Amino acid sequence: MTLRIAEIFGPTIQGEGPLIGEPTVFVRAGGCDYRCSWCDSLHAVESQYRHTWAPMTDQAVWDEVRRLSGGQPLTVSLSGGNPAIQDFAPVIALGRAEGYRFACETQGSVARPWFADLDTLVLSPKPPSSGETVDWAVFADCLSAGKGARQVVMKIVIFDETDYQWAKDAHARHPQLPLYLQPGNPEVDPDSPVDPQSLADRLGWLTDRVMADGWFAPRILPQLHVLIWGNKRGV
């Protein structure tokens, strides 16, 4: 089968979410059913970049991951775009046979049977600032599909107070899901440097906001890759 792949890169560290700091190779799928206003990966989303997405067989994707990791098993991160609009079951099967682990981040708008084969499923429903609307029935389908995964968590990006209140509602819908909050990054131009101080300030703002509320459920984490490399691609 043929997959549309925007980029495969690494090894580097996972910069965010429950596997923050973990060595990984990223497989970034091309194509997305969402158009988040603040998307930081438009090169994997917008049709105008479609000509840059390589059509690759499952085996070709897997060969590239193996080459980059020197054949040493690590966690492979499926991202995008929305990786769930394609079928990654064959790639996961190839990798698991060699002892690799798989994580996937998706907004939870498309459920896939292969969610059950993941080690980590990160469902990241998009808050109001994205301009998108979450279909919570499909989100619940994604949870059901992911029942076999080792861990399933919810991650929400927070740009403002409206997003923050929305995150509290989202958590109330699924209180059993470990929750990760991440301050939004408004500086998504790959050609402009990111100011580490403003990233630190946004993390401080979100931390203060959550603590002032006495809300101890979420973990609050930044994007380490943005801290280290800004919006540079391929790291």
Place this chain on the structure above:
Amino acid sequence: MTLRIAEIFGPTIQGEGPLIGEPTVFVRAGGCDYRCSWCDSLHAVESQYRHTWAPMTDQAVWDEVRRLSGGQPLTVSLSGGNPAIQDFAPVIALGRAEGYRFACETQGSVARPWFADLDTLVLSPKPPSSGETVDWAVFADCLSAGKGARQVVMKIVIFDETDYQWAKDAHARHPQLPLYLQPGNPEVDPDSPVDPQSLADRLGWLTDRVMADGWFAPRILPQLHVLIWGNKRGV
């Protein structure tokens, strides 16, 4: 019983290690059997600050944690100094009875039966740059004592190439322990601001070093509290 307590503060987020980003109240014990050259908590270590350590009963410590957290269970982080030179079993028992969870960070130089009552035991053996020497037999005793804990991990601070090679040896001694590497912070003066860019640079250096080695065992994490607040105390 009376404990020597340098400070109790929070709620804030745990800035480092396996619980990075998790809301917590810190109980910082006064006193330490080590004198690391780059210690960032000398106010809880050096005898000259001893007069600032409050003698508190177990119940008084617990009352303060409960007050700060508004009686809502969260993770309590026992730090120091070296918390293992004192007996925290009664405080842990008081907290667990109310649904609180406990984490402890210690260098692994003193083993305590109450390690088994922890949710998270972070053993942080000190690398050569510290000027201290690890007694690996005692470290193994700490591991044995912590067998009942929900998770036990090793965390190592890395200042330079010598520390890095030492960390590889330490991991080889205990390959079953999840490993966390953290770039060292040379800017420990509480009155001087920390440059977020230099923190980002150190994280980038360590990440590049580990990836260039094709070493995928450790997770690599910064100190978020230093990023947000510099070396300010009580946050």
